[in-house]
Amino acid sequence: MTLPHPLPGLGAIAGDYDILLCDVWGVIHNGRESWPAACEALARFNRDHGHVVLISNSPRPSSDVVAQLDRLAVPRESWRAFVTSGDATRAELARRAPGPAWVIGPERDWPLYEGLGLADAHGAEDAAFISVTGPVDDETETPEDYRERLAAGVARDLELICANPDRVVQRGDRLIYCGGALADLYAELGGRVVMAGKPFGPIYDLALHEAARLLGRPVDRSRVLCIGDGVVTDVRGANAQGLDCLFVAQGIHGDAARGPDGALDAARAGDLLKAETTYARYATLDLAW
Incomplete structure:
Protein backbone atom coordinates (compact mmCIF):
# COMPACT_ATOMS: atom_id res chain seq x y z
CA MET A 1 0.00 0.00 0.00
CA THR A 2 1.23 3.50 -0.85
CA LEU A 3 1.95 5.46 2.32
CA PRO A 4 0.25 8.83 2.89
CA HIS A 5 2.37 11.89 2.18
CA PRO A 6 3.25 13.67 5.45
CA LEU A 7 1.76 17.14 5.24
CA PRO A 8 3.56 20.06 6.93
CA GLY A 9 0.36 22.14 6.82
CA LEU A 10 -2.82 22.70 4.87
CA GLY A 11 -1.26 25.71 3.13
CA ALA A 12 1.04 23.40 1.18
CA ILE A 13 -1.88 21.95 -0.82
CA ALA A 14 -4.64 24.54 -0.39
CA GLY A 15 -4.31 25.73 -3.98
CA ASP A 16 -5.16 22.25 -5.27
CA TYR A 17 -8.69 22.30 -3.87
CA ASP A 18 -11.91 24.30 -4.10
CA ILE A 19 -13.80 22.45 -1.37
CA LEU A 20 -12.85 20.98 1.99
CA LEU A 21 -15.24 18.45 3.52
CA CYS A 22 -13.94 18.67 7.06
CA ASP A 23 -14.77 16.49 10.03
CA VAL A 24 -15.52 18.30 13.28
CA TRP A 25 -15.02 16.27 16.45
CA GLY A 26 -11.36 15.21 16.66
CA VAL A 27 -10.21 17.71 14.03
CA ILE A 28 -11.34 21.16 15.20
CA HIS A 29 -12.47 20.36 18.76
CA ASN A 30 -12.45 17.56 21.32
CA GLY A 31 -15.85 18.16 22.86
CA ARG A 32 -14.35 20.35 25.59
CA GLU A 33 -12.41 22.97 23.67
CA SER A 34 -11.67 24.01 20.10
CA TRP A 35 -8.19 24.02 18.60
CA PRO A 36 -7.26 27.51 17.35
CA ALA A 37 -4.65 26.34 14.81
CA ALA A 38 -7.17 24.07 13.08
CA CYS A 39 -9.87 26.73 13.08
CA GLU A 40 -7.47 29.32 11.67
CA ALA A 41 -6.36 26.93 8.92
CA LEU A 42 -9.96 26.50 7.79
CA ALA A 43 -10.62 30.24 8.02
CA ARG A 44 -7.57 30.96 5.82
CA PHE A 45 -8.77 28.44 3.25
CA ASN A 46 -12.16 30.15 3.22
CA ARG A 47 -10.58 33.56 2.77
CA ASP A 48 -8.04 32.73 0.09
CA HIS A 49 -8.94 29.52 -1.71
CA GLY A 50 -12.45 28.04 -1.55
CA HIS A 51 -15.15 26.86 0.79
CA VAL A 52 -15.21 24.68 3.91
CA VAL A 53 -18.19 22.38 4.42
CA LEU A 54 -18.20 20.80 7.85
CA ILE A 55 -19.36 17.18 7.69
CA SER A 56 -20.08 15.62 11.07
CA ASN A 57 -21.48 12.35 12.35
CA SER A 58 -23.39 14.23 15.02
CA PRO A 59 -26.84 12.63 15.28
CA ARG A 60 -28.53 16.02 15.64
CA PRO A 61 -29.54 18.31 12.77
CA SER A 62 -26.78 20.73 11.82
CA SER A 63 -28.91 23.72 12.84
CA ASP A 64 -28.91 22.38 16.40
CA VAL A 65 -25.14 21.70 16.50
CA VAL A 66 -24.11 25.23 15.46
CA ALA A 67 -24.77 26.44 19.02
CA GLN A 68 -22.31 23.82 20.31
CA LEU A 69 -19.63 25.08 17.92
CA ASP A 70 -20.26 28.61 19.14
CA ARG A 71 -19.92 27.53 22.78
CA LEU A 72 -16.61 25.85 21.94
CA ALA A 73 -15.38 29.09 20.30
CA VAL A 74 -15.20 27.68 16.77
CA PRO A 75 -15.26 30.87 14.66
CA ARG A 76 -18.02 31.15 12.08
CA GLU A 77 -15.25 32.18 9.63
CA SER A 78 -13.96 28.59 9.81
CA TRP A 79 -16.86 27.16 7.82
CA ARG A 80 -19.39 28.11 5.14
CA ALA A 81 -21.86 25.20 5.36
CA PHE A 82 -22.52 22.37 7.78
CA VAL A 83 -24.11 18.94 7.28
CA THR A 84 -24.55 16.19 9.85
CA SER A 85 -25.43 12.55 10.02
CA GLY A 86 -28.59 13.78 11.74
CA ALA A 196 -26.73 7.49 6.51
CA GLY A 197 -23.71 9.28 8.04
CA LYS A 198 -20.04 8.80 7.21
CA PRO A 199 -18.83 6.56 5.56
CA PHE A 200 -22.16 6.08 3.78
CA GLY A 201 -23.32 7.93 0.69
CA PRO A 202 -26.29 10.05 1.83
CA ILE A 203 -24.26 12.48 3.95
CA TYR A 204 -21.80 13.03 1.08
CA ASP A 205 -24.69 13.73 -1.29
CA LEU A 206 -25.84 16.47 1.10
CA ALA A 207 -22.33 17.86 1.55
CA LEU A 208 -21.57 18.00 -2.17
CA HIS A 209 -24.95 19.63 -2.79
CA GLU A 210 -23.93 22.36 -0.32
CA ALA A 211 -20.55 22.63 -2.04
CA ALA A 212 -22.18 23.16 -5.43
CA ARG A 213 -24.42 25.84 -3.92
CA LEU A 214 -21.40 27.67 -2.51
CA LEU A 215 -19.46 27.42 -5.77
CA GLY A 216 -22.42 28.37 -7.93
CA ARG A 217 -21.53 25.54 -10.30
CA PRO A 218 -21.13 21.76 -10.38
CA VAL A 219 -18.40 20.37 -8.13
CA ASP A 220 -15.16 19.13 -9.70
CA ARG A 221 -14.62 16.10 -7.47
CA SER A 222 -10.87 16.11 -8.21
CA ARG A 223 -10.73 19.43 -6.34
CA VAL A 224 -12.46 18.19 -3.17
CA LEU A 225 -10.43 17.21 -0.11
CA CYS A 226 -11.91 15.27 2.80
CA ILE A 227 -10.30 15.85 6.22
CA GLY A 228 -10.87 13.61 9.23
CA ASP A 229 -9.44 11.49 12.00
CA GLY A 230 -11.76 8.48 11.72
CA VAL A 231 -10.35 5.71 9.54
CA VAL A 232 -13.59 3.72 9.28
CA THR A 233 -15.74 6.83 8.83
CA ASP A 234 -13.83 9.79 7.33
CA VAL A 235 -11.19 7.91 5.35
CA ARG A 236 -13.35 5.03 4.23
CA GLY A 237 -16.08 7.48 3.23
CA ALA A 238 -13.64 9.53 1.15
CA ASN A 239 -12.36 6.35 -0.52
CA ALA A 240 -15.90 5.21 -1.37
CA GLN A 241 -16.60 8.61 -2.94
CA GLY A 242 -13.34 8.67 -4.90
CA LEU A 243 -12.22 11.84 -3.09
CA ASP A 244 -8.77 12.83 -1.83
CA CYS A 245 -8.30 12.55 1.91
CA LEU A 246 -6.15 14.19 4.58
CA PHE A 247 -5.93 11.82 7.54
CA VAL A 248 -5.55 13.63 10.88
CA ALA A 249 -3.69 10.81 12.54
CA GLN A 250 -3.72 11.99 16.14
CA GLY A 251 -7.43 12.49 17.01
CA ILE A 252 -8.95 9.28 18.34
CA HIS A 253 -5.73 7.37 17.62
CA GLY A 254 -3.65 9.22 20.22
CA ASP A 255 0.08 8.85 19.58
CA ALA A 256 -0.18 5.71 17.45
CA ALA A 257 1.15 7.54 14.35
CA ARG A 258 3.81 9.54 16.17
CA GLY A 259 7.48 8.60 15.69
CA PRO A 260 10.23 8.58 18.32
CA ASP A 261 11.07 12.19 17.40
CA GLY A 262 7.47 13.28 18.09
CA ALA A 263 6.71 13.94 14.43
CA LEU A 264 4.31 12.06 12.19
CA ASP A 265 5.60 8.64 11.18
CA ALA A 266 4.11 7.94 7.74
CA ALA A 267 4.62 4.19 8.14
CA ARG A 268 2.70 4.14 11.41
CA ALA A 269 -0.06 6.25 9.91
CA GLY A 270 -0.10 3.84 6.99
CA ASP A 271 -0.51 0.92 9.39
CA LEU A 272 -3.63 2.53 10.88
CA LEU A 273 -5.07 2.92 7.39
CA LYS A 274 -4.02 -0.51 6.18
CA ALA A 275 -5.70 -2.18 9.17
CA GLU A 276 -9.05 -1.04 7.76
CA THR A 277 -8.10 -1.46 4.08
CA THR A 278 -8.19 2.28 3.46
CA TYR A 279 -5.90 4.87 1.91
CA ALA A 280 -5.28 8.59 2.42
CA ARG A 281 -3.28 10.79 0.08
CA TYR A 282 -2.01 12.93 2.96
CA ALA A 283 -1.53 12.59 6.71
CA THR A 284 -0.77 14.96 9.55
CA LEU A 285 -0.91 14.80 13.33
CA ASP A 286 -2.99 17.94 13.76
CA LEU A 287 -4.71 20.23 11.30
CA ALA A 288 -2.83 23.53 10.91
CA TRP A 289 -1.92 25.92 8.12
Missing part, protein backbone atom coordinates in the same frame (compact mmCIF):
# COMPACT_ATOMS: atom_id res chain seq x y z
CA ASP A 87 -29.53 15.73 8.61
CA ALA A 88 -29.04 12.64 6.45
CA THR A 89 -30.78 10.31 8.92
CA ARG A 90 -33.96 12.40 9.14
CA ALA A 91 -34.85 11.25 5.62
CA GLU A 92 -34.54 7.61 6.71
CA LEU A 93 -36.70 8.25 9.76
CA ALA A 94 -39.33 10.16 7.79
CA ARG A 95 -39.75 7.21 5.43
CA ARG A 96 -40.62 5.04 8.43
CA ALA A 97 -43.12 7.42 10.07
CA PRO A 98 -45.29 7.06 12.08
CA GLY A 99 -43.31 4.12 13.46
CA PRO A 100 -43.63 3.69 16.37
CA ALA A 101 -39.91 4.15 17.01
CA TRP A 102 -38.03 2.76 19.99
CA VAL A 103 -35.60 5.63 20.61
CA ILE A 104 -32.26 5.03 22.35
CA GLY A 105 -30.09 8.04 23.14
CA PRO A 106 -29.70 11.08 25.40
CA GLU A 107 -32.28 13.84 25.63
CA ARG A 108 -29.95 16.31 23.90
CA ASP A 109 -30.44 14.36 20.65
CA TRP A 110 -34.23 14.73 20.55
CA PRO A 111 -34.13 17.54 17.94
CA LEU A 112 -33.39 14.73 15.46
CA TYR A 113 -37.06 13.70 15.65
CA GLU A 114 -38.78 17.09 15.61
CA GLY A 115 -41.52 17.41 13.01
CA LEU A 116 -41.25 13.84 11.70
CA GLY A 117 -44.53 12.58 13.17
CA LEU A 118 -43.01 9.53 14.81
CA ALA A 119 -44.90 7.78 17.60
CA ASP A 120 -42.97 6.59 20.66
CA ALA A 121 -42.45 2.93 21.51
CA HIS A 122 -41.51 1.82 25.01
CA GLY A 123 -39.29 -1.04 23.90
CA ALA A 124 -38.89 -3.84 21.40
CA GLU A 125 -42.31 -5.29 22.12
CA ASP A 126 -44.31 -2.39 20.63
CA ALA A 127 -41.78 -0.88 18.16
CA ALA A 128 -41.78 -0.90 14.37
CA PHE A 129 -38.06 -0.08 14.33
CA ILE A 130 -35.24 1.16 16.59
CA SER A 131 -33.53 4.55 16.33
CA VAL A 132 -30.16 4.94 18.05
CA THR A 133 -28.14 8.12 18.51
CA GLY A 134 -25.83 6.78 21.22
CA PRO A 135 -25.83 5.57 24.81
CA VAL A 136 -28.23 7.39 27.09
CA ASP A 137 -25.33 8.17 29.45
CA ASP A 138 -22.14 8.14 27.41
CA GLU A 139 -20.06 9.09 30.46
CA THR A 140 -20.69 5.73 32.16
CA GLU A 141 -22.36 3.26 29.78
CA THR A 142 -20.78 0.82 27.34
CA PRO A 143 -22.37 -1.21 24.53
CA GLU A 144 -22.51 -4.21 26.86
CA ASP A 145 -25.09 -2.37 28.96
CA TYR A 146 -27.41 -2.66 25.94
CA ARG A 147 -26.82 -6.28 24.93
CA GLU A 148 -29.98 -7.72 26.48
CA ARG A 149 -32.23 -4.91 25.23
CA LEU A 150 -30.81 -5.03 21.71
CA ALA A 151 -31.14 -8.81 21.60
CA ALA A 152 -34.87 -8.34 22.13
CA GLY A 153 -34.95 -6.14 19.02
CA VAL A 154 -33.07 -8.74 16.99
CA ALA A 155 -35.53 -11.40 18.14
CA ARG A 156 -38.35 -9.31 16.63
CA ASP A 157 -36.31 -8.63 13.46
CA LEU A 158 -36.52 -4.86 14.02
CA GLU A 159 -34.41 -2.65 11.77
CA LEU A 160 -32.04 -0.35 13.67
CA ILE A 161 -31.47 3.16 12.28
CA CYS A 162 -28.18 4.53 13.65
CA ALA A 163 -27.89 8.31 13.47
CA ASN A 164 -24.20 8.40 14.44
CA PRO A 165 -21.93 5.81 12.80
CA ASP A 166 -18.94 6.87 14.96
CA ARG A 167 -17.88 4.13 17.35
CA VAL A 168 -15.96 6.43 19.69
CA VAL A 169 -15.05 10.10 19.91
CA GLN A 170 -12.57 11.99 22.03
CA ARG A 171 -14.10 14.06 24.82
CA GLY A 172 -11.34 15.96 26.53
CA ASP A 173 -8.71 13.32 27.28
CA ARG A 174 -11.18 10.38 27.20
CA LEU A 175 -12.75 8.24 24.50
CA ILE A 176 -16.51 7.77 24.82
CA TYR A 177 -18.82 5.36 23.02
CA CYS A 178 -21.13 6.57 20.24
CA GLY A 179 -24.05 5.16 18.32
CA GLY A 180 -21.86 3.19 15.93
CA ALA A 181 -20.66 1.00 18.79
CA LEU A 182 -24.27 0.06 19.60
CA ALA A 183 -24.96 -0.54 15.89
CA ASP A 184 -21.92 -2.84 15.73
CA LEU A 185 -23.28 -4.85 18.65
CA TYR A 186 -26.71 -5.06 17.03
CA ALA A 187 -25.18 -6.37 13.81
CA GLU A 188 -23.05 -8.82 15.80
CA LEU A 189 -26.26 -10.14 17.37
CA GLY A 190 -27.69 -10.67 13.88
CA GLY A 191 -29.72 -7.47 13.53
CA ARG A 192 -30.30 -5.27 10.48
CA VAL A 193 -28.65 -1.83 10.59
CA VAL A 194 -29.15 1.26 8.41
CA MET A 195 -26.83 4.28 8.56
Whole structure:
Protein backbone atom coordinates (compact mmCIF):
# COMPACT_ATOMS: atom_id res chain seq x y z
CA MET A 1 0.00 0.00 0.00
CA THR A 2 1.23 3.50 -0.85
CA LEU A 3 1.95 5.46 2.32
CA PRO A 4 0.25 8.83 2.89
CA HIS A 5 2.37 11.89 2.18
CA PRO A 6 3.25 13.67 5.45
CA LEU A 7 1.76 17.14 5.24
CA PRO A 8 3.56 20.06 6.93
CA GLY A 9 0.36 22.14 6.82
CA LEU A 10 -2.82 22.70 4.87
CA GLY A 11 -1.26 25.71 3.13
CA ALA A 12 1.04 23.40 1.18
CA ILE A 13 -1.88 21.95 -0.82
CA ALA A 14 -4.64 24.54 -0.39
CA GLY A 15 -4.31 25.73 -3.98
CA ASP A 16 -5.16 22.25 -5.27
CA TYR A 17 -8.69 22.30 -3.87
CA ASP A 18 -11.91 24.30 -4.10
CA ILE A 19 -13.80 22.45 -1.37
CA LEU A 20 -12.85 20.98 1.99
CA LEU A 21 -15.24 18.45 3.52
CA CYS A 22 -13.94 18.67 7.06
CA ASP A 23 -14.77 16.49 10.03
CA VAL A 24 -15.52 18.30 13.28
CA TRP A 25 -15.02 16.27 16.45
CA GLY A 26 -11.36 15.21 16.66
CA VAL A 27 -10.21 17.71 14.03
CA ILE A 28 -11.34 21.16 15.20
CA HIS A 29 -12.47 20.36 18.76
CA ASN A 30 -12.45 17.56 21.32
CA GLY A 31 -15.85 18.16 22.86
CA ARG A 32 -14.35 20.35 25.59
CA GLU A 33 -12.41 22.97 23.67
CA SER A 34 -11.67 24.01 20.10
CA TRP A 35 -8.19 24.02 18.60
CA PRO A 36 -7.26 27.51 17.35
CA ALA A 37 -4.65 26.34 14.81
CA ALA A 38 -7.17 24.07 13.08
CA CYS A 39 -9.87 26.73 13.08
CA GLU A 40 -7.47 29.32 11.67
CA ALA A 41 -6.36 26.93 8.92
CA LEU A 42 -9.96 26.50 7.79
CA ALA A 43 -10.62 30.24 8.02
CA ARG A 44 -7.57 30.96 5.82
CA PHE A 45 -8.77 28.44 3.25
CA ASN A 46 -12.16 30.15 3.22
CA ARG A 47 -10.58 33.56 2.77
CA ASP A 48 -8.04 32.73 0.09
CA HIS A 49 -8.94 29.52 -1.71
CA GLY A 50 -12.45 28.04 -1.55
CA HIS A 51 -15.15 26.86 0.79
CA VAL A 52 -15.21 24.68 3.91
CA VAL A 53 -18.19 22.38 4.42
CA LEU A 54 -18.20 20.80 7.85
CA ILE A 55 -19.36 17.18 7.69
CA SER A 56 -20.08 15.62 11.07
CA ASN A 57 -21.48 12.35 12.35
CA SER A 58 -23.39 14.23 15.02
CA PRO A 59 -26.84 12.63 15.28
CA ARG A 60 -28.53 16.02 15.64
CA PRO A 61 -29.54 18.31 12.77
CA SER A 62 -26.78 20.73 11.82
CA SER A 63 -28.91 23.72 12.84
CA ASP A 64 -28.91 22.38 16.40
CA VAL A 65 -25.14 21.70 16.50
CA VAL A 66 -24.11 25.23 15.46
CA ALA A 67 -24.77 26.44 19.02
CA GLN A 68 -22.31 23.82 20.31
CA LEU A 69 -19.63 25.08 17.92
CA ASP A 70 -20.26 28.61 19.14
CA ARG A 71 -19.92 27.53 22.78
CA LEU A 72 -16.61 25.85 21.94
CA ALA A 73 -15.38 29.09 20.30
CA VAL A 74 -15.20 27.68 16.77
CA PRO A 75 -15.26 30.87 14.66
CA ARG A 76 -18.02 31.15 12.08
CA GLU A 77 -15.25 32.18 9.63
CA SER A 78 -13.96 28.59 9.81
CA TRP A 79 -16.86 27.16 7.82
CA ARG A 80 -19.39 28.11 5.14
CA ALA A 81 -21.86 25.20 5.36
CA PHE A 82 -22.52 22.37 7.78
CA VAL A 83 -24.11 18.94 7.28
CA THR A 84 -24.55 16.19 9.85
CA SER A 85 -25.43 12.55 10.02
CA GLY A 86 -28.59 13.78 11.74
CA ASP A 87 -29.53 15.73 8.61
CA ALA A 88 -29.04 12.64 6.45
CA THR A 89 -30.78 10.31 8.92
CA ARG A 90 -33.96 12.40 9.14
CA ALA A 91 -34.85 11.25 5.62
CA GLU A 92 -34.54 7.61 6.71
CA LEU A 93 -36.70 8.25 9.76
CA ALA A 94 -39.33 10.16 7.79
CA ARG A 95 -39.75 7.21 5.43
CA ARG A 96 -40.62 5.04 8.43
CA ALA A 97 -43.12 7.42 10.07
CA PRO A 98 -45.29 7.06 12.08
CA GLY A 99 -43.31 4.12 13.46
CA PRO A 100 -43.63 3.69 16.37
CA ALA A 101 -39.91 4.15 17.01
CA TRP A 102 -38.03 2.76 19.99
CA VAL A 103 -35.60 5.63 20.61
CA ILE A 104 -32.26 5.03 22.35
CA GLY A 105 -30.09 8.04 23.14
CA PRO A 106 -29.70 11.08 25.40
CA GLU A 107 -32.28 13.84 25.63
CA ARG A 108 -29.95 16.31 23.90
CA ASP A 109 -30.44 14.36 20.65
CA TRP A 110 -34.23 14.73 20.55
CA PRO A 111 -34.13 17.54 17.94
CA LEU A 112 -33.39 14.73 15.46
CA TYR A 113 -37.06 13.70 15.65
CA GLU A 114 -38.78 17.09 15.61
CA GLY A 115 -41.52 17.41 13.01
CA LEU A 116 -41.25 13.84 11.70
CA GLY A 117 -44.53 12.58 13.17
CA LEU A 118 -43.01 9.53 14.81
CA ALA A 119 -44.90 7.78 17.60
CA ASP A 120 -42.97 6.59 20.66
CA ALA A 121 -42.45 2.93 21.51
CA HIS A 122 -41.51 1.82 25.01
CA GLY A 123 -39.29 -1.04 23.90
CA ALA A 124 -38.89 -3.84 21.40
CA GLU A 125 -42.31 -5.29 22.12
CA ASP A 126 -44.31 -2.39 20.63
CA ALA A 127 -41.78 -0.88 18.16
CA ALA A 128 -41.78 -0.90 14.37
CA PHE A 129 -38.06 -0.08 14.33
CA ILE A 130 -35.24 1.16 16.59
CA SER A 131 -33.53 4.55 16.33
CA VAL A 132 -30.16 4.94 18.05
CA THR A 133 -28.14 8.12 18.51
CA GLY A 134 -25.83 6.78 21.22
CA PRO A 135 -25.83 5.57 24.81
CA VAL A 136 -28.23 7.39 27.09
CA ASP A 137 -25.33 8.17 29.45
CA ASP A 138 -22.14 8.14 27.41
CA GLU A 139 -20.06 9.09 30.46
CA THR A 140 -20.69 5.73 32.16
CA GLU A 141 -22.36 3.26 29.78
CA THR A 142 -20.78 0.82 27.34
CA PRO A 143 -22.37 -1.21 24.53
CA GLU A 144 -22.51 -4.21 26.86
CA ASP A 145 -25.09 -2.37 28.96
CA TYR A 146 -27.41 -2.66 25.94
CA ARG A 147 -26.82 -6.28 24.93
CA GLU A 148 -29.98 -7.72 26.48
CA ARG A 149 -32.23 -4.91 25.23
CA LEU A 150 -30.81 -5.03 21.71
CA ALA A 151 -31.14 -8.81 21.60
CA ALA A 152 -34.87 -8.34 22.13
CA GLY A 153 -34.95 -6.14 19.02
CA VAL A 154 -33.07 -8.74 16.99
CA ALA A 155 -35.53 -11.40 18.14
CA ARG A 156 -38.35 -9.31 16.63
CA ASP A 157 -36.31 -8.63 13.46
CA LEU A 158 -36.52 -4.86 14.02
CA GLU A 159 -34.41 -2.65 11.77
CA LEU A 160 -32.04 -0.35 13.67
CA ILE A 161 -31.47 3.16 12.28
CA CYS A 162 -28.18 4.53 13.65
CA ALA A 163 -27.89 8.31 13.47
CA ASN A 164 -24.20 8.40 14.44
CA PRO A 165 -21.93 5.81 12.80
CA ASP A 166 -18.94 6.87 14.96
CA ARG A 167 -17.88 4.13 17.35
CA VAL A 168 -15.96 6.43 19.69
CA VAL A 169 -15.05 10.10 19.91
CA GLN A 170 -12.57 11.99 22.03
CA ARG A 171 -14.10 14.06 24.82
CA GLY A 172 -11.34 15.96 26.53
CA ASP A 173 -8.71 13.32 27.28
CA ARG A 174 -11.18 10.38 27.20
CA LEU A 175 -12.75 8.24 24.50
CA ILE A 176 -16.51 7.77 24.82
CA TYR A 177 -18.82 5.36 23.02
CA CYS A 178 -21.13 6.57 20.24
CA GLY A 179 -24.05 5.16 18.32
CA GLY A 180 -21.86 3.19 15.93
CA ALA A 181 -20.66 1.00 18.79
CA LEU A 182 -24.27 0.06 19.60
CA ALA A 183 -24.96 -0.54 15.89
CA ASP A 184 -21.92 -2.84 15.73
CA LEU A 185 -23.28 -4.85 18.65
CA TYR A 186 -26.71 -5.06 17.03
CA ALA A 187 -25.18 -6.37 13.81
CA GLU A 188 -23.05 -8.82 15.80
CA LEU A 189 -26.26 -10.14 17.37
CA GLY A 190 -27.69 -10.67 13.88
CA GLY A 191 -29.72 -7.47 13.53
CA ARG A 192 -30.30 -5.27 10.48
CA VAL A 193 -28.65 -1.83 10.59
CA VAL A 194 -29.15 1.26 8.41
CA MET A 195 -26.83 4.28 8.56
CA ALA A 196 -26.73 7.49 6.51
CA GLY A 197 -23.71 9.28 8.04
CA LYS A 198 -20.04 8.80 7.21
CA PRO A 199 -18.83 6.56 5.56
CA PHE A 200 -22.16 6.08 3.78
CA GLY A 201 -23.32 7.93 0.69
CA PRO A 202 -26.29 10.05 1.83
CA ILE A 203 -24.26 12.48 3.95
CA TYR A 204 -21.80 13.03 1.08
CA ASP A 205 -24.69 13.73 -1.29
CA LEU A 206 -25.84 16.47 1.10
CA ALA A 207 -22.33 17.86 1.55
CA LEU A 208 -21.57 18.00 -2.17
CA HIS A 209 -24.95 19.63 -2.79
CA GLU A 210 -23.93 22.36 -0.32
CA ALA A 211 -20.55 22.63 -2.04
CA ALA A 212 -22.18 23.16 -5.43
CA ARG A 213 -24.42 25.84 -3.92
CA LEU A 214 -21.40 27.67 -2.51
CA LEU A 215 -19.46 27.42 -5.77
CA GLY A 216 -22.42 28.37 -7.93
CA ARG A 217 -21.53 25.54 -10.30
CA PRO A 218 -21.13 21.76 -10.38
CA VAL A 219 -18.40 20.37 -8.13
CA ASP A 220 -15.16 19.13 -9.70
CA ARG A 221 -14.62 16.10 -7.47
CA SER A 222 -10.87 16.11 -8.21
CA ARG A 223 -10.73 19.43 -6.34
CA VAL A 224 -12.46 18.19 -3.17
CA LEU A 225 -10.43 17.21 -0.11
CA CYS A 226 -11.91 15.27 2.80
CA ILE A 227 -10.30 15.85 6.22
CA GLY A 228 -10.87 13.61 9.23
CA ASP A 229 -9.44 11.49 12.00
CA GLY A 230 -11.76 8.48 11.72
CA VAL A 231 -10.35 5.71 9.54
CA VAL A 232 -13.59 3.72 9.28
CA THR A 233 -15.74 6.83 8.83
CA ASP A 234 -13.83 9.79 7.33
CA VAL A 235 -11.19 7.91 5.35
CA ARG A 236 -13.35 5.03 4.23
CA GLY A 237 -16.08 7.48 3.23
CA ALA A 238 -13.64 9.53 1.15
CA ASN A 239 -12.36 6.35 -0.52
CA ALA A 240 -15.90 5.21 -1.37
CA GLN A 241 -16.60 8.61 -2.94
CA GLY A 242 -13.34 8.67 -4.90
CA LEU A 243 -12.22 11.84 -3.09
CA ASP A 244 -8.77 12.83 -1.83
CA CYS A 245 -8.30 12.55 1.91
CA LEU A 246 -6.15 14.19 4.58
CA PHE A 247 -5.93 11.82 7.54
CA VAL A 248 -5.55 13.63 10.88
CA ALA A 249 -3.69 10.81 12.54
CA GLN A 250 -3.72 11.99 16.14
CA GLY A 251 -7.43 12.49 17.01
CA ILE A 252 -8.95 9.28 18.34
CA HIS A 253 -5.73 7.37 17.62
CA GLY A 254 -3.65 9.22 20.22
CA ASP A 255 0.08 8.85 19.58
CA ALA A 256 -0.18 5.71 17.45
CA ALA A 257 1.15 7.54 14.35
CA ARG A 258 3.81 9.54 16.17
CA GLY A 259 7.48 8.60 15.69
CA PRO A 260 10.23 8.58 18.32
CA ASP A 261 11.07 12.19 17.40
CA GLY A 262 7.47 13.28 18.09
CA ALA A 263 6.71 13.94 14.43
CA LEU A 264 4.31 12.06 12.19
CA ASP A 265 5.60 8.64 11.18
CA ALA A 266 4.11 7.94 7.74
CA ALA A 267 4.62 4.19 8.14
CA ARG A 268 2.70 4.14 11.41
CA ALA A 269 -0.06 6.25 9.91
CA GLY A 270 -0.10 3.84 6.99
CA ASP A 271 -0.51 0.92 9.39
CA LEU A 272 -3.63 2.53 10.88
CA LEU A 273 -5.07 2.92 7.39
CA LYS A 274 -4.02 -0.51 6.18
CA ALA A 275 -5.70 -2.18 9.17
CA GLU A 276 -9.05 -1.04 7.76
CA THR A 277 -8.10 -1.46 4.08
CA THR A 278 -8.19 2.28 3.46
CA TYR A 279 -5.90 4.87 1.91
CA ALA A 280 -5.28 8.59 2.42
CA ARG A 281 -3.28 10.79 0.08
CA TYR A 282 -2.01 12.93 2.96
CA ALA A 283 -1.53 12.59 6.71
CA THR A 284 -0.77 14.96 9.55
CA LEU A 285 -0.91 14.80 13.33
CA ASP A 286 -2.99 17.94 13.76
CA LEU A 287 -4.71 20.23 11.30
CA ALA A 288 -2.83 23.53 10.91
CA TRP A 289 -1.92 25.92 8.12
